[in-house]
Amino acid sequence: MLELNPDIPKDPDKVDRIMKSATRIFAKNGYLQAKTADIAKDAEVSKGIVFRYFGDKGHLYLATVEYVYERLTDVADLSVWTDAKDLGDMIERAVRYKIQMQLDYPAEFKVSVQSFSDMKLLPADVQPEMAEFWKKRTAQSTATLEQPVLDRMHVRAGVDKKVLAKLLNSVGEAVFADAEVFMQKHPNAQIEDFEPIIEQIHSEFDIIEHGFLDE
Template structure:
């Protein structure tokens, strides 16, 4: 979790209540309509404590998104990805598992997805940090989740694994950009609404894995 004022002593129980309240209210109302006073009330702390701990509403939102990403990362079972047979199998497993996680953590997923679509209404000083959070998450996921699958796949002679990983990273970056565009147009989207993007990823991985030239007769 990001902290604007790391040197200020903080009560861990109050921080936990503030985070739980902020996740719920930001997810339900979005950044603009969420009220810091309501977050404080639901967390059973004063509004002053919220500002003392996090500085302002914008940085509270940033801390909350960072908290959500960290929570979902810790709760995720990465074997769903790493035990996949190939890249196509990995994508199919990932989609199903993410929907399952969404049902288990609805507010956390809603906020994580909303943070894309709300980028243009957030205070300018936190926009780069939000973008960096998701860019880092995308890059880390590719390195952590795809490499074990690649290690089990039989690559044709002459394929440079470093170049292949670079191509996968490029696809991941493109997915990140596509997701941002999609969320700006569909701020209330759910994980399953990303199916067209997932299908596109599957098609790209299939071409990358099997090539695009027809076998000669």
């Protein structure tokens, strides 16, 4: 997790409570509407402790985003991606799995997704730190999860795999945005209710993999 003010002793239990409270409150209210005083109260610490540990609200938000990323990474089964036999298999397995995780960890996923739309609302000194955080994590995820599958595929000559990975990520992000809207409209939805969305992304990746021209 983000280490701020490293010279200041921190109570691990208080840090954990602050992170859990910040996750819930940022998820519910977003960056602008969330109040540090509410986070401190929910965590049963003083507001001064929050600022002493994290410096300001912007860096508290950054630390919370890193906290939820690490939490989701710790519980994730990466074999869902790396053991896929091909691109279609990978994306179907990944979509099902990520939707299920989104149902199991709604606050963590919401903070993660909101961090992109909230980025321009952050203080000027925090924005580049958030951008750099996601740049590194995206590159890391691509190398760890998608690249092993792409390396096993017989991609036609001339295709830049970096461009291909970027295209795949763009399509995936669009589908997960659809899933987010669906969840907001159907808060009690189960994984089975997402079959149309899963079929949608499977069809889109089938077109990417096999093309759309009738040769």
